[in-house]
Amino acid sequence: MSTPAIRADGLGKRFGRVLAVDGLSLTVEPGEVFGFLGPNGAGKSTTIRMLLGLVRPSAGAALIFGDPAGDVRRAHRHLAYVPADVALWPTLTGAEVLELLAEVGPGTDRGYRNELVRRFELDVNRPARTYSTGNRQKVSLVAAFATRAPLLVLDEPTSGLDPLMEREFRACVTEARDRGQAVFLSSHQLAEVEAVCDRVGILRAGRLVEIAGVAELRRLRQTVVEASFRDDVPSLVDVPGVLAVESLDRNRVRFTLSGPPGPALNALSTADPTAVVMREPSLAEIFLSYYGSGR
Amino acid sequence: MTALALRLSYRGALVVAVAAGGMSALVAATYRTTIGALDGSSLRALAENPAIRVLFGPPLALDDPGGFTVWRTGTAVAVLVSAWAMLTATRLTRGEEDAGRAEQLLAGRLTPTGLAVRALAAVSAGVVVAGVAVSAGLVAGGAGAAGAVVHGAGVAGTGLVFAGVGVLAGQVMPSRGGASGFAAAVLGVALLARMLGERTEPLGWVTPFGLAGRSVPFAGNRMGPLLVLAALAVGFACVALLAARGRDLGQGRVRHRVRRRPRFALLGSVGGFAVRRAIGPTLGWTVGVAGFLLFVGSLVGEIVRFLDENRRLADLAAGAGFTALGTPEGFAAAMFGVVSIPAGVFAASRIAALTADEAARRTTPLLALPVSRARHLGTEVAVTAAALLVLLAVAGVAYAAGSGLRLGAALAGTLTTAPVALLSLGAAALAHGWLPRAVLAVGALPAAGGFLLHAAVPPLAPLTPYAHLAPVPAAPPNWPAALTMVAIAAALTHLGIQAYRRRDLRTR
Structure with a gap:
């Protein structure tokens, strides 16, 4: 068996009295796209910073392609990183930042980098101080995707990107996987993770609560339905896929739907619906429904 | 917001006040032992040395613990307080803006001028505390009260001028490093003017250090130069606040280029x-x-x-x-x-x-x-x-x-x-x-x-x-x-x- 791209064993980090990450163990294989999901403050960034040796773990250990994460001269030859909140030297232009990162970094495909600059529509001749959050993120993304490092560690990399650029980002992740690069993608967007990842780990309050394939993740996929009726709400008892029915008032109802929507829609149409609104639940709502709200 | 600026600066202000007051107190208190080691004529000879005059200012009233302390530590204390004032002023103005924190405050009812006013107020408060500490230190060290107050006022006045210079630099220059450099250059020129002022009298009247010296603490306690010093401080403050008006956030009066060719060296x-x-x-x-x-x-x-x-x-x-x-x-x-x-x-x-x-x-x-x-x-x-x-x-x-x-x-x-x-x-x-x-x-x-x-x-x-x-x-x-x-x-x-x-x- 090949050496895993990431191997974390009982990783833990304590800041004073706060336990930010607790007993985290996971393995990411080479060439795999691993989604790292969790709400804000769950410990995603702390975990990533431990994997990068930027923060020292209080417990456990992590290996990057077999090299200890703390030995950055070796470990960082295998990876490229996009931080959650990209800060750049304000006086350097985008092109200069990319040059510095390419020269000092683990090896860059400059042709591909120029293509990425075009695709992300990045003006590299502006000093970084004039960049918006999204543009700084683009610089970091271009630098990371252009490396030949076998592992890309991306910490909420699309939080500042517009939908068009987000699409470009997903294409880049797919291209990276096709080149055999592993991707460790931290996110709080279920849709993004579902679109590009092979496997997903879910972090909550510093603990890894679930590691599953994306197919299994789909059972977490639910739809929240709110329906209004001219008269009374029809009965939804024993309708397949309908869960957590909540009566909002005499002629409005809210429930969650999992699986195919046919039976529920049939049940709704037995009365006289005036409006039906369906939306995806937020990750927080999924966490609440699956894991409860407490620690 | 003034409270925030105070909170961001009070630690440094306390350190500066303790250092300035402590140094003044120590030198005044050890005056007898220091002076005892030298006889009067050799001390005077030393004091008349032009090198010493240029460095420490004209020695006046060396027979008084206060006068001796002013001569020995006056410039150093004034530079310490001024450097703190100017660096803190640029940090609270341009530094907060560079870090993107000023935006949050300006989204409220505060105007850029208001922000500058509050930074100036906080730094000025620190400077005044340092001046009071110097006066208190001198008195505690056994110097006379009148001279101590005049010297403390001179130190505080000099610090106030540089608080204004720092806020002005924060409005003019587009980065914190640039603003601090600009303010430091003003400080350097002011010191140089003080030294030249030992030989060319009028120059001493345009630099805060020279004005503080011309108030001659313990050797006459003149108020005129202190009033000019106060006017200078008010002048810089006004110019700084005028510069804050109608300026884009994140930009100084001096602007950065928006695009340029890369320099890969x-x-x-x-x-x-x-x-x-x-x-x-x-x-x-x-x-x-x-x-x-x-x-x-x-x-x-x-x-x-x-x-x-x-x-x-x-x-x-x-x-x-x-x-x-x-x-x-x-x-x-x-x-x-x-x-x-x-x-x-x-x-x-x-x-x-x-x-x-x-x-x-x-x-x-x-x-x-x-x-x-x-x-x-x-x-x-x-x-x-x-x-x-x-x-x-x-x-x-x-x-x-x-x-x-x-x-x-x-x-x-x-x-x-x-x-x-x-x-x-x-x-x-x-x-x-x-x-x-x-x-x-x-x-x-x-x-x-x-x-x-x-x-x-x-x-x-x-x-x-x-x-x-x-x-x-x-x-x-x-x-x-x-x-x-x-x-x-x-x-x-x-x-x-x-x-x-x-x-x-x-x-x-």
Whole structure:
């Protein structure tokens, strides 16, 4: 068996009295796209910073392609990183930042980098101080995707990107996987993770609560339905896929739907619906429904 | 918001107030023992030395503990308070804006002018506290109350002027580094004008240091110059607040270019990048220090002539323990000793900039590359040490050019002070690892703190590096002491690197 791209064993980090990450163990294989999901403050960034040796773990250990994460001269030859909140030297232009990162970094495909600059529509001749959050993120993304490092560690990399650029980002992740690069993608967007990842780990309050394939993740996929009726709400008892029915008032109802929507829609149409609104639940709502709200 | 500005600045204000008040109290209290060691005539001879006059200002009322303290520490205390005021003002204005925090406040009802007003108010409060501390220190040390109040007012007035200069710089310059550099340049010019004012009377009336001196605490207590000083402070404050009006957030009156062609030089390695970042600040500090030495060097001829005419004074000064202070070589050595202070603060400021880069997360992309912490900090220390030697060498050339001293002797003299500045560099590196919140303060300790302690508290002087600094070119270099200091600096750096390797990266 090949050496895993990431191997974390009982990783833990304590800041004073706060336990930010607790007993985290996971393995990411080479060439795999691993989604790292969790709400804000769950410990995603702390975990990533431990994997990068930027923060020292209080417990456990992590290996990057077999090299200890703390030995950055070796470990960082295998990876490229996009931080959650990209800060750049304000006086350097985008092109200069990319040059510095390419020269000092683990090896860059400059042709591909120029293509990425075009695709992300990045003006590299502006000093970084004039960049918006999204543009700084683009610089970091271009630098990371252009490396030949076998592992890309991306910490909420699309939080500042517009939908068009987000699409470009997903294409880049797919291209990276096709080149055999592993991707460790931290996110709080279920849709993004579902679109590009092979496997997903879910972090909550510093603990890894679930590691599953994306197919299994789909059972977490639910739809929240709110329906209004001219008269009374029809009965939804024993309708397949309908869960957590909540009566909002005499002629409005809210429930969650999992699986195919046919039976529920049939049940709704037995009365006289005036409006039906369906939306995806937020990750927080999924966490609440699956894991409860407490620690 | 004024409360926020106060909260962001009160710690530094307290440290400055304690240092300024404590130094004044100590010198005044030890007046008897210090003066007891010198007889009256040799003291007067020393005090009449033009070099001493230019450096410390005209000695007046040396027979009074207060007057002696003002002469001995007045300029140093005023510079300390002013430097704090100006750096804090640029931090609270341009620094908060650079960090993007000002936007949040301006989204509320606050205007940019309002923000500047509040920063100015907070810094001014700190300056006034420092002035009161100086007065209280003098009185506690046994000086008369009237003179103490006049001196405290002079120190506070000078600080107020530089609070205004700092806020103005924050409006004019588009980055914190630029604003601090601009304000520091004003401070340097003001000091130079004070020195020139010893010979050209009108110049002394346009610089806050000269005005504070002309209020002659303990020797007449004149109010006129203090009123001019107050007017100067109000003037700078008004100009600063006018500059804050109608300005785009994130931009200064001086604007950055929005687009430019890339310059790839020195981006190929960690070391190259460290050199690239060091070039601007090194140039700025070198121009300042070399300019100072060029000027004081030009005074040497005057001093030599003076001593030729007053042979007895020279003998007296030598007899009082100030060996050869009145000779060209002795004067040069004293100047070079002074220059080690900015050199040390420069070195500490370079490491403090590295710490600031880390806190602002700019370091993170670099440390995500195969770059170890040891190499990151070690490279910065090495590049800073090299920049330090360049600064001192250029300073030596400038002094030789100004004074006609042999170039070799001038270079030997400035470079002899390198170990003191290296101690500051080592202390800053140690703080980067162990106490990243206070890199500049810890780094400034050996050079600036050591100099003040050496001058103000004779019993503790042997603990400072200045007690072991040979007055080159007036005496041969003290190699064992120099090597010991370099070894200590290296050990401090090593400890700093070890701590930096083990600690978490600090980000805000």
